[in-house]
Amino acid sequence: xxxxFLDFEQPIAELEGKIExxxxxxxxxxxxxxxxxxxxxxxxxxxxKSIYAKLxxxxxxxxxxxxxxxxxxxxxxxxxxDFEELHGDRAFSDDPAIVGGLAxxxxxxxxxxGHQKGRDTKxxxxxxxxxxRPEGYRKALRMMRLAEKFGIPVLTFVDTTGAYPxxxxxxxxxxxxxxxxxxxxTRLKVPVIVTVIGEGGSGGALAIAIGDIVQMLxxxxxxxxxxxxxxxxxxxxxxxxxxxAETLGITATRLKTMGLVDKVxxxxxxGAHRDPQAMITTLRKSLQDALKQLQDKSIDELLxxxxxxxxxxxxxKEVAIG
Amino acid sequence: xxxxxxxxxxKIKSKxxxxxxxxxxxxxxxxxxxxxxxxxxLDNNLDVCPKCGHHNAISARKxxxxxxxxxxxxxxxxxxxxxxxLKFKDSKRYPERLTAAxxxxxxxxxLVVMQGSILSLPVVVCAFEFKFIGGSMGSVVGERFTxxxxxxxxxxxxxxxxxxxxxxxxxEGLTSLMQMAKTSAILTKLAxxxxxxxxxxxxxxxxxxxxxFAFLGDIVxxxxxxxxxxxxxxVIEQTVRETLPEGFQRAExxxxxxxxDMIVDRRxxxxxxxxAITLLMRQPAVxxxx
Numbered sequence: 001x002x003x004x005f006l007d008f009e010q011p012i013a014e015l016e017g018k019i020e021x022x023x024x025x026x027x028x029x030x031x032x033x034x035x036x037x038x039x040x041x042x043x044x045x046x047x048x049k050s051i052y053a054k055l056x057x058x059x060x061x062x063x064x065x066x067x068x069x070x071x072x073x074x075x076x077x078x079x080x081x082d083f084e085e086l087h088g089d090r091a092f093s094d095d096p097a098i099v100g101g102l103a104x105x106x107x108x109x110x111x112x113x114g115h116q117k118g119r120d121t122k123x124x125x126x127x128x129x130x131x132x133r134p135e136g137y138r139k140a141l142r143m144m145r146l147a148e149k150f151g152i153p154v155l156t157f158v159d160t161t162g163a164y165p166x167x168x169x170x171x172x173x174x175x176x177x178x179x180x181x182x183x184x185x186t187r188l189k190v191p192v193i194v195t196v197i198g199e200g201g202s203g204g205a206l207a208i209a210i211g212d213i214v215q216m217l218x219x220x221x222x223x224x225x226x227x228x229x230x231x232x233x234x235x236x237x238x239x240x241x242x243x244x245a246e247t248l249g250i251t252a253t254r255l256k257t258m259g260l261v262d263k264v265x266x267x268x269x270x271g272a273h274r275d276p277q278a279m280i281t282t283l284r285k286s287l288q289d290a291l292k293q294l295q296d297k298s299i300d301e302l303l304x305x306x307x308x309x310x311x312x313x314x315x316x317k318e319v320a321i322g
Numbered sequence: 323x324x325x326x327x328x329x330x331x332x333k334i335k336s337k338x339x340x341x342x343x344x345x346x347x348x349x350x351x352x353x354x355x356x357x358x359x360x361x362x363x364l365d366n367n368l369d370v371c372p373k374c375g376h377h378n379a380i381s382a383r384k385x386x387x388x389x390x391x392x393x394x395x396x397x398x399x400x401x402x403x404x405x406x407x408l409k410f411k412d413s414k415r416y417p418e419r420l421t422a423a424x425x426x427x428x429x430x431x432x433l434v435v436m437q438g439s440i441l442s443l444p445v446v447v448c449a450f451e452f453k454f455i456g457g458s459m460g461s462v463v464g465e466r467f468t469x470x471x472x473x474x475x476x477x478x479x480x481x482x483x484x485x486x487x488x489x490x491x492x493x494e495g496l497t498s499l500m501q502m503a504k505t506s507a508i509l510t511k512l513a514x515x516x517x518x519x520x521x522x523x524x525x526x527x528x529x530x531x532x533x534x535f536a537f538l539g540d541i542v543x544x545x546x547x548x549x550x551x552x553x554x555x556x557v558i559e560q561t562v563r564e565t566l567p568e569g570f571q572r573a574e575x576x577x578x579x580x581x582x583d584m585i586v587d588r589r590x591x592x593x594x595x596x597x598a599i600t601l602l603m604r605q606p607a608v609x610x611x612x
Contacts, residue, residue: 163533165553165561170571173581174552176537182506183538202490202499203533203552210503224490224499224530234412234492247410249495260496310507311468313500314461315407321400 003274006062009051012270015044048270055219057251058242061227063219064198068273070280071130072099072114072157075197078280079287080105080112086143088135092172095136097128097164098208100143102152106288111147113140113208114157114197130199131164134177137207141181144188153191153291156208161226163204178207185210186310191294191302193287196220196252196261197272212306213290215263216252217279219271222261223250260313352376368588377545377588379525381427382434382451385484389447389592390438398435398446398473399466408495416493423454431462432487435470437477441596441608446474450486450531457487459531460494464501467535471508480518480599485536489529502534509538518602520595523550523573523582541598542582543591544573550582 005013019040026033055063063069076083080103088094100113115132118124140156147154163174185192185208192211200209200222216222225233227245232238249255252264265282268275294302350359354376364371368388369378380388386395410416424430432454437446448470450457467483474481490498512519521539523532525548533552536542544550551571559566569575576582586594596608 163552165557167558167562167566167570170551170553170558171579173537173579175532175550176581178533178552179502179506179535179537182503182534183510186503186507187510203502203530206499206502207533210507222496224494224496225492230412230492236413240412244412247408247412247495248492249408255496258497260500307507307510310500310504313497313504314464315405315494315497316461316465317403317405318401319403 004067006059006066008055008059008062009048009270012044012048012051015040015047019044045269048274052270056242057221057245057248057254058227060219060251061199061221061245063271064221066271066273067119069198070272070276071119072112072116072159072197074276075157075280075283076103076112076114078276079284080110083112086146087139089138089142091138092135095128095133095139096126097130097132097160098136098140100140105155105291108291109150109152110291111143111152111154112157113143113154115160115205115208117159117198128164130160131162132160132204132207133164133166133169134172134174137163137177137181140208141177141184144185144192148188148190151190153193153294154188154211155287156192156194156211158194158196158200158205158209158222159198159220160201160204161199162201163207178203181207182210186307187303189299189303191291192306193290193294195265195283195287196222201226210306210310212294212302212309213263214261215265215286215290216255216261217265217272217283218252218267220252221250222252222255223248353378370588375546375587377525377547379452379486381453382429382432382449385449386434386436386438386447388588389440389449389482389484389595390436390445391440391442393439395436395438398437399433399469400430402431402462402465402469404431404460404462406493407497408493410493410495412493419455419493427451427453429454431466432457432459432491433463433466435466437470437473437479440482440592440599443596443599443605443608444477444479445595445599446470446477446479446481448481448483450484452486452488452526455491455493456489457485457531458489458491458498459487459501459505459534460491460498461501463491464504467505468508471512474517475511475515478515478517480520480603481512482520482522482595483535483539484522484524485527485531486524487527487529487531489531499530502530505535506538509535518599520598522586522591522595524548526550528552528554537581539583540602541584543584543586543594543598544576544582545588546573546585548573550576 083103085101099116117130118127194209194211194214196216227241228238230244231240255261268278272279352371355374357373406416435448523544527550
């Protein structure tokens, strides 16, 4: 597949274009230019490295939304076997913006739940651009309860712009569906491991993101509001999105520093989409460790630690009154 | 004698041309039916228009004053104060917004929590101050809410929250999103203790507040006409590119869709809360003097 380049990656794109041309020439040329190609490839790698070494939060949010970025189903395929997808909330419908089901991870049964975006136009529409409706959150909760019943750990993958702002979604109780999940996940009696793989968009992300371990891929973002949304409210102009991204503090490293996520998973040079296999390997290792860590604890210990973690959120000062 | 007969003639007679002689704020115009109302009458009617029943927005303190019995009120969590940990800056710096909100409302954040009683039933009540940065939920709101719920658990009394909020506070970034998780989480402890959580939704209850504890009430009440929803109407309009139906996201619409238990007139709120609490806790009914 041909790589799609983002605006700030244009120098890399030019170089890659040149390499492509040379390869074309190489095919019907007597002169060996493979050395030259190798040289350029190395240069392209270095260029990517140097550009990615100093990405701004706004650029990172572009990578998080990259059209070729691996989505939940890509990770499910790469990490698990015997995936049995489960459908429907048993009340209204099946929401394709959230996928999930039973699977095996190194032979062990797990329940996997994640937001799912679409790759081409048709699938994008089918998946509602990864923006769940209430039935998606209710399906997720149903799967979590099923996991709890059979003592199966839950792994969630977060990747959504946000919960869908539509008429039907409101009519069917979008708010209640999200709130209910926050409540139930707090006391779900199985280990829950959350991985933000792309966009962690506000309440729509949080609704499947309460867990014992919360990790983020290096170029994933997690925010109370999209930079564009924030900019259009506070600056009255969506063009200020880069400033908003900066000040909101949405990147994995920043959130790690603030203690809001436990671990940042390093991505391949140029982002997860440049080498999905390498990303899957990293993720596999990290999920293994996380599962091991949690399964060594009793469920009471786990729930207490989860609760205390939630209680610890927030920064304020305390002053003497009176 | 109606309020109009009582009040209009002497004013007009005594100072016919002196508009300035009428004290500021003596009269108030109903924003819904445009009736001109005498401020005292509006106050005596809990800020509900006596003509059309429109429920005017009120401050958090006034709300608590209208709900709680006069005696034995104690504020909870006032010692918790906001900080600008992100050094957040948009067109204004966050501390400037906090200062302006404080000057405007007299509060230092958007939630006031009090222990007290309603018709002699002991309770802990939280009320949102919408005029404080849109009643937005940041660290202080989350912490005060949590402390209020903890006091309710310690004292073995019901917990009540009156919401009026635009959602999470952007100026505190992801930490404000996590307040949704925190406030919902503490309610699991209240549930374990089998203590009622009564959630009252007033105009407006949106975004992160709506999508966390607001709908987790054992009983969810709303004031008439209150705007309640996850996404704001403008956002939805831009997404679906059509005008929204009349009354969309109003309390009456939510009742019809099955999202809330009841719509309660502010003037009956004390009795209805007391009734709900005593029924849930299997206690005898309280005599119904407001």
